[in-house]
Amino acid sequence: xxxxxxxxxxxxxxxxxxxTTINILGxxxxxxxxxxxxxxxxxxxxxxxxxxxxxxxxxxxxxxxYPGNSEVHNQSNISIAASHIVRDEYPGIDQIANFDSYxxxxxxxxxxxxxxxxxxxxxxxxxxxxVKSLRTE
Numbered sequence: 550x551x552x553x554x555x556x557x558x559x560x561x562x563x564x565x566x567x568x569t570t571i572n573i574l575g576x577x578x579x580x581x582x583x584x585x586x587x588x589x590x591x592x593x594x595x596x597x598x599x600x601x602x603x604x605x606x607x608x609x610x611x612x613x614x615y616p617g618n619s620e621v622h623n624q625s626n627i628s629i630a631a632s633h634i635v636r637d638e639y640p641g642i643d644q645i646a647n648f649d650s651y652x653x654x655x656x657x658x659x660x661x662x663x664x665x666x667x668x669x670x671x672x673x674x675x676x677x678x679x680v681k682s683l684r685t686e
Contacts, residue, residue, distance in 0.1 A: 608625070609632075610623055610624060610626075610627075611623075611624050611626065611627045611628075612624075626647070627647075632647050633645075
């Protein structure tokens, strides 16, 4: 019985080649995009999940409006003064780690690193090897 169904299906596929090709190509593209979207979202949700206290770690971003420009720029850092104000105003905060968006190229024989500046609290808060967890390659 199954052989008959497969035989009829294969005959219909061969008879309607253009329609079959369009359907299989559309299905392939759809499944490919679903897999790509799944991989991107799973990567984004798995970011910085190696910390033991990952539920209590938050990232503060700032919206900056430069003079003479109507665009709002999002930055992944806040000023040191603002971090002290946040620490004083909100009693539930244990530590604040400041990262600066200043980029520097560090050259060690055999390696080139792109680095960001961080204060002592950031290195103290890093649960893994501080050099590996703070390095951006």
